[in-house]
Amino acid sequence: MRAVIYNDSRGGYIDTRSRNVCAPKYRWGIHYAGYVNDIPGPATALNSANNNNVVGNDINPVTYKGIRVGALWKINDDWNALLAQSFQDMDARVFLRDAAELG
Numbered sequence: 001m002r003a004v005i006y007n008d009s010r011g012g013y014i015d016t017r018s019r020n021v022c023a024p025k026y027r028w029g030i031h032y033a034g035y036v037n038d039i040p041g042p043a044t045a046l047n048s049a050n051n052n053n054v055v056g057n058d059i060n061p062v063t064y065k066g067i068r069v070g071a072l073w074k075i076n077d078d079w080n081a082l083l084a085q086s087f088q089d090m091d092a093r094v095f096l097r098d099a100a101e102l103g
Contacts, residue, residue: 004068011092012058019051063091 066088073081 001071002069005066007063007065009061009063011060011062014060015057016051016055016059018055060093062093065089065091 066086068084068086070082070084073083075081
């Protein structure tokens with residue numbers, strides 16, 4: 001019988017910088033950034049959104065937690081049976097639509 005328990009954290013490769021977005025409101029996902037309307041022209045508070053609430057370094061960490069268990073049964077010289085089971089939980093911080101949740 002063999003069992004492995006693990007807890008590993010990785011990632012944090014994306015750095016975000018402050019940006020303003022000026023785009024038509026029909027653009028997919030723009031409403032998540034607080035977009036107000038589609039007034040054309042230079043970016044203003046009325047026709048743009050920004051990412052100031054998620055500016056930072058290494059904003060996308062991932063944590064893996066889990067267990068693997070295996071058991072080998074040697075039935076005879078010609079046959080054996082291996083039973084294995086694994087469970088894993090992955091907590092990933094995403095960058096696009098859910099970035100506002102990182103606060």
